Amino acid sequence: MTTFWVLAPLMVLAALGLLFAKKAVHAALCLAVVMIGLAVMYALQDAPFLFAVQIIVYTGAIMMLFLFVLMLIGVDRTDSLVETIKGQRLAAAVVGVLFAVTMSVAVGQVVVSSTVGLEEANADGNVEGLAALLFTRYVVAFEFTAALMITAVLGAMVLAHRERLSPRRTQIDVQRQRMREYAETGRHPGNPPTPGVFARHNGVDVPALLPDGSPAEESVPDSLRKRGQERTDVDISAAQRRAKEIERGDEEDPS
Amino acid sequence: MTEYITLSFLLFTIGAVGVLVRRNAIVVFMCVELMLNATNLAFVSFARQHGNLDGQTAAFFVMVVAAAEVVIGLAIIVSIYRTRRSASVDEANLLKA
Incomplete structure (x- = not known):
């Protein structure tokens, strides 16, 4: 019973997290907590098979599928807070409270006979x-x-x-396009530099430095650039300044 | 027994409110899963109360159907996202007059 009273509030809190989490990933993690809690509840109630199935199917397969689709659709997307139907949130909350009250009255009025238990059925x-x-x-x-x-x-x-609408791009096509771009715009046909080359850090969010010291923007992966997570050269120079300060004032400021 | 049922209906209520409130199709879907799980907990509790395994069998079938439902639902969400570039349930209103 102790396990129940420890787990149940946690599960309700995690379920509420599903309601209030702004990011879908956080909601998914909350749901995973609830599902693991439910698995323990099954184990407590003499259902070892359902315990295993809950862990394998729900936390293993279904949550993984949810996270997979979240990654496909875009993790950073937050829920819109615009109400399409006016007062819908309030109405939903009222209906939810009413439902909870109805159910608690119903559960409160139930006369429970003594629990038979599964010892015989699980013999x-x-x-x-x-x-x-x-x-x-x-x-x-x-x-x-x-x-x-x-x-x-x-x-x-x-x-x-998805039906393939355009012919597959082969390596030959890629090379031809690169050479065409080189002829037309002068863009270098080789691979772009990897992030962090000659820069202060070799993290993927740090653009490589060109021979003249200017950052090569295209060395940072596209997805990071679109999300605005790439470090700008201002950040970098600030970091470099800080590093130099530390190097110079090592004795005074050990942090 | 009663406390398990109470937890079960609390989770169910939270899931139901979530379906009504949230606008992201994936989160709505997760709330549906939460409701299915809550009913599973009630099934398992009643199985112990009555001392037979029919409730656990029912919970098992609910899990199977939920797995199938998740697969189809997520495939639908992905295909809607491909055409509309949005996973919000408000955006899927093509059938509206």
């Missing part, structure tokens, strides 16, 4: 007991889930498939 082992049910009483439903899974796989393939 041959939880997995064996579940298997006996799955392959006798629920065998039709079990077969239907197989059909459902196949349909889901096919559906996902169809939905995620």
Whole structure:
């Protein structure tokens, strides 16, 4: 019971995090906390098989899928706070509170008989007991889930498939385009310098320095540049100044 | 027993409010998952209360269906994102008159 009272508030807090987190990634992490908590709850309630399935399927597969799609769609996107329908948030909160009140009244009025417990049902082992049910009483439903899974796989393939509209760009095409750009604009046809070359730091967000000391913007990956996470040369020169100060005043300022 | 059910309906309520409030399709989806998980907790609690494994079997089936649903739902979200460049549920209003 102690485990329950430690875990339950944590799970409710994490679930509330799902409501209030601005970034979708934070919401996903909160959901992962809730799911692991639920797995422990299953273990507490004599359901070791569901404990394992919860960890493997939910925290392993489903959360991974969620994070994967988040990465595809853009992690940094925050939720818009504009209400399309006026007063919808307030109405939703009121409905939620009403639902919670209704449910707590219902649960409060329930007369609970003494818990039977699963010792008898789990006598041959939880997995064996579940298997006996799955392959006798629920065998039709079990077969239907197989059909459902196949349909889901096919559906996902169809939905995620994209028809190739333009011919594939081969290495030859890339080289031709580079040479054409060199002829037209004078852009260097070779590889761009990797980030951090000759710069103070070799992090990916630091542009490489050209021979004249100016930063080569294109050495920083595109995605970092689009998100504005690249270090500008002002940052770099500030860092360099700071480094020089430290070098000079090492004795006075050891930090 | 009652405390497990209480936790279950609290989680369900939070998930339901989340579906109503949040605008990012992926977060809405996560809230649906939270509701499914809450019902699973109720199933498992009632299984222990009644002393048979039917509740756990039901929870198992819910998990299977949830996995299939997540796969399809996320594929739909990705394909909407490809055409509309947005994952907000407010943007998908092409059917509106």
